[in-house]
Amino acid sequence: xxxxxxxxxxxxxxxHLIKDACIDHxxxxxxxxxxxxxxxxxxxxxxxxxxRFERRGKYLIFRMDHVTLVSHLxxxxxxxxxxxxxxxxxxxxxxxxxxxxxxxxxxxxRKFGRMFITDIDEDxxxxxxxxxxxxxxxxxxxxxxxxxxxxxxxxxxMLLDQSFTAGIGNIYADEILSACGLRPGRSCARITKKDxxxxxxxxxxxxxxxxxxxxxxxxTYTSSLGVTGMFQNDCCVHSQKICxxxxxxxxxxxxxxxxxxxxPHCQK
DNA sequence: ACACTGACCTGCGAGC
DNA sequence: TGCTCGCAGGTCAGTG
Numbered sequence: 154x155x156x157x158x159x160x161x162x163x164x165x166x167x168x169h170l171i172k173d174a175c176i177d178h179x180x181x182x183x184x185x186x187x188x189x190x191x192x193x194x195x196x197x198x199x200x201x202x203x204x205r206f207e208r209r210g211k212y213l214i215f216r217m218d219h220v221t222l223v224s225h226l227x228x229x230x231x232x233x234x235x236x237x238x239x240x241x242x243x244x245x246x247x248x249x250x251x252x253x254x255x256x257x258x259x260x261x262x263r264k265f266g267r268m269f270i271t272d273i274d275e276d277x278x279x280x281x282x283x284x285x286x287x288x289x290x291x292x293x294x295x296x297x298x299x300x301x302x303x304x305x306x307x308x309x310x311m312l313l314d315q316s317f318t319a320g321i322g323n324i325y326a327d328e329i330l331s332a333c334g335l336r337p338g339r340s341c342a343r344i345t346k347k348d349x350x351x352x353x354x355x356x357x358x359x360x361x362x363x364x365x366x367x368x369x370x371x372x373t374y375t376s377s378l379g380v381t382g383m384f385q386n387d388c389c390v391h392s393q394k395i396c397x398x399x400x401x402x403x404x405x406x407x408x409x410x411x412x413x414x415x416x417p418h419c420q421k
Numbered sequence: 422a423c424a425c426t427g428a429c430c431t432g433c434g435a436g437c
Numbered sequence: 438t439g440c441t442c443g444c445a446g447g448t449c450a451g452t453g
């Protein structure tokens with residue numbers, strides 16, 4: 154499941170592979186993948202060049218000369234750069250044929266991903282609800298305090314809330330709380346000033362380590378270069394049976410509709 | 422305003 | 438073996 158580190162890896166990989174490539178034409182095999190007018194989508198992308206590659210939270214942003222393509226991988230979305238003669242299966246939903254003969258293919262077994270285009274100058278009203286990036290200095294202990302004020306939701310739900318900070322998903326939320334020694338079900342109203350600092354610092358530490366390793370792979374993620382993340386081997390609690398710190402049995406509890414893994418001994 | 426639930430999808434594994 | 442059922446999870450609409 155792509156979270157911030159995986160999306161960052163995809164952005165960097167695609168920049169390496171298709172920077173300045175020109176789109177010849179676009180085929181949409183599953184129309185619901187595209188938000189807005191599909192004909193417009195295809196027509197406006199024809200002849201455009203992939204110029205800059207950015208990420209905002211879990212969104213991929215491809216800047217062209219006249220339009221911007223925004224893509225969200227949700228759970229299982231992946232991009233591949235392949236030759237037209239390479240076979241593809243029924244999970245390929247969008248094909249960008251490039252003028253150099255290659256194809257950028259979007260594959261998504263569960264069809265949850267979405268993409269859309271905006272004008273180049275659009276200020277991305279789409280992103281208005283996203284909180285600060287974890288590495289932005291606006292994400293700090295004072296911000297955590299102001300965000301949680303008046304709220305009683307579980308810490309896990311707060312970390313998953315993209316308006317809190319953009320890019321954290323289920324796996325990293327569990328790992329961050331494990332590193333902080335806080336149970337996922339703990340109310341955000343009942344943490345200390347030190348906990349606020351820990352949440353900020355551990356979020357940055359864990360995400361940057363994961364980016365350095367090229368993202369996590371638990372089930373399906375591989376980047377278009379075929380790079381497979383290694384962070385899964387470093388998970389302390391998520392999908393684990395035994396705590397890597399103390400050896401206790403890991404508990405699983407549904408919080409906010411998500412499976413949440415924690416160590417009852419290390420996390421209070 | 423906040424918090425929770427179901428829908429969107431498909432594949433996979435457990436249980437009968 | 439073959440079926441059904443629950444689960445996986447990011448986001449958003451709907452509800453209390």
